[in-house]
Amino acid sequence: MPELPEVETVRRGLAPVMEGARFDKVVAHRGDLRWPLPKDFAKRIEGTMVSGIGRRAKYLLADLSSGDVLVMHLGMSGSFRVTRNGGAQTPGAYYHERGKQQAHDHVVFVMSSGAVVSFNDPRRFGSMKLVPRAELGDEPLLRWLGPEPLGNEFDATMLAAACAGKKTSLKAALLDQTVVAGLGNIYVCEALNRAHLSPRRQASTLAIRSGAPHERTVLLVDSIKAVLNDAIKVGGSSLRDHRQTSGELGMFQHNFRVYDREGQKCPTPGCGGIIRRFTQNGRSTFYCRVCQK
Numbered sequence: 001m002p003e004l005p006e007v008e009t010v011r012r013g014l015a016p017v018m019e020g021a022r023f024d025k026v027v028a029h030r031g032d033l034r035w036p037l038p039k040d041f042a043k044r045i046e047g048t049m050v051s052g053i054g055r056r057a058k059y060l061l062a063d064l065s066s067g068d069v070l071v072m073h074l075g076m077s078g079s080f081r082v083t084r085n086g087g088a089q090t091p092g093a094y095y096h097e098r099g100k101q102q103a104h105d106h107v108v109f110v111m112s113s114g115a116v117v118s119f120n121d122p123r124r125f126g127s128m129k130l131v132p133r134a135e136l137g138d139e140p141l142l143r144w145l146g147p148e149p150l151g152n153e154f155d156a157t158m159l160a161a162a163c164a165g166k167k168t169s170l171k172a173a174l175l176d177q178t179v180v181a182g183l184g185n186i187y188v189c190e191a192l193n194r195a196h197l198s199p200r201r202q203a204s205t206l207a208i209r210s211g212a213p214h215e216r217t218v219l220l221v222d223s224i225k226a227v228l229n230d231a232i233k234v235g236g237s238s239l240r241d242h243r244q245t246s247g248e249l250g251m252f253q254h255n256f257r258v259y260d261r262e263g264q265k266c267p268t269p270g271c272g273g274i275i276r277r278f279t280q281n282g283r284s285t286f287y288c289r290v291c292q293k
């Protein structure tokens with residue numbers, strides 16, 4: 001499943017070809033993705049301009065001149081392929097291989113910028129929805145989400161307050177989208193290794209008795225922001241070459257410290273531990289029990 005850095009990289013890949021451009025033609029090859037597409041989907045979008053493409057957690061939000069916001073989610077296997085000037089590019093495809101079979105191109109946007117943007121989704125867990133801008137604050141998909149991990153609102157004080165009294169594991173708390181939005185399994189494992197915190201630690205230990213953040217929480221927040229920014233930077237560098245297609249992009253997994261590295265040496269200087277894997281809340285957790293306490 002694409003995580004926040006991938007989605008942000010997709011946003012940065014779509015912005016230059018969609019922002020300020022008009023939808024000349026919209027083709028929906030089927031009436032549903034994860035959910036049915038909105039009624040008159042193509043008709044409501046065709047002819048409108050995109051004034052901006054934003055992101056909230058793992059949702060992409062395209063602001064349309066009609067007053068609607070096109071809310072898009074990649075789901076498990078969704079990707080956008082941008083075809084322009086004879087080259088094709090799949091932004092954000094830098095950990096999981098993205099689909100290439102055109103049979104899975106479910107929605108196609110022909111933009112006035114000359115780009116054709118195709119949404120490909122073999123497993124169809126992705127979604128597209130049109131929401132009037134004025135109603136976005138009440139949108140059920142978005143309104144329960146916690147703060148953006150890269151935003152100013154997400155800091156040690158906020159995280160400690162959200163975790164104070166929580167009996168769940170630290171890993172489960174960080175995956176809870178109401179605590180912080182958009183973090184997934186990979187980057188939680190990576191951030192916990194950077195912060196030298198065990199995924200099994202009780203979440204409540206991020207706060208001291210007064211409710212204020214423990215100093216480990218400051219390091220954890222810094223680690224979360226750093227790992228996301230590093231991954232976005234790698235994805236961003238992959239956007240420069242428009243000839244690249246899916247699979248060859250970015251390859252942030254070469255930078256993973258623990259994720260998918262069971263049996264390898266922990267990268268923490270002087271640690272000497274071995275990366276272990278265990279199952280936690282049904283997901284694989286990778287960590288070093290020597291330096292992560």
Ligand SMILES: [Zn+2]
Binds near residue numbers: 268271272288289292
């Ligand atoms: Zn270690």
